[in-house]
Amino acid sequence: MSRLLQITILFILYPSLAFSKESVHEKDGNFALCAFSPVFNLEEAQNSSVFYQHDSSNNLLTELLFRKLEYRKFYTDYITYLLKDKFTSRALSKEMDLLAGKIRRSVYYDSHKMYSNTEFETNIKTTIGNEKDAGAFIPGLESFVEHRINAVKKELEINE
Numbered sequence: 001m002s003r004l005l006q007i008t009i010l011f012i013l014y015p016s017l018a019f020s021k022e023s024v025h026e027k028d029g030n031f032a033l034c035a036f037s038p039v040f041n042l043e044e045a046q047n048s049s050v051f052y053q054h055d056s057s058n059n060l061l062t063e064l065l066f067r068k069l070e071y072r073k074f075y076t077d078y079i080t081y082l083l084k085d086k087f088t089s090r091a092l093s094k095e096m097d098l099l100a101g102k103i104r105r106s107v108y109y110d111s112h113k114m115y116s117n118t119e120f121e122t123n124i125k126t127t128i129g130n131e132k133d134a135g136a137f138i139p140g141l142e143s144f145v146e147h148r149i150n151a152v153k154k155e156l157e158i159n160e
Contacts, residue, residue, distance in 0.1 A: 126142075128140070
């Protein structure tokens with residue numbers, strides 16, 4: 001996944017984590033989509049509000065912006081636009097398949113990797129680890145995106 005796409009997805013999914021100076025590690029690719037997050041189990045991650053603010057996050061800018069109705073509306077309108085035209089399950093699945101194809105050979109030949117080739121392939125589609133235990137799972141890319149898109153659409157009352 002391109003770094004720009006990863007950061008954009010991270011910001012849309014978890015705005016309070018994306019720019020918190022105290023939680024720089026959440027921007028690391030290993031923490032994208034809530035993998036290894038000590039905050040959420042999988043269901044909570046998939047269904048968290050687009051306005052979620054973690055208690056320990058010192059993100060005054062986001063907090064202030066979300067208090068102003070006009071900025072909240074701009075933010076939700078932009079998310080709506082992205083979900084209708086750009087962040088569709090189909091489009092992101094194609095991107096994931098393309099990027100997995102680009103790194104597959106390197107992953108398979110990496111003698112120091114933390115996970116098996118089977119786990120790499122499985123994790124593109126489905127979650128590995130304990131979904132109920134915060135920090136003990138890595139969300140399946142396609143399944144997480146599908147669930148997350150549906151949850152955001154429900155929260156923002158986006159009808160197709």
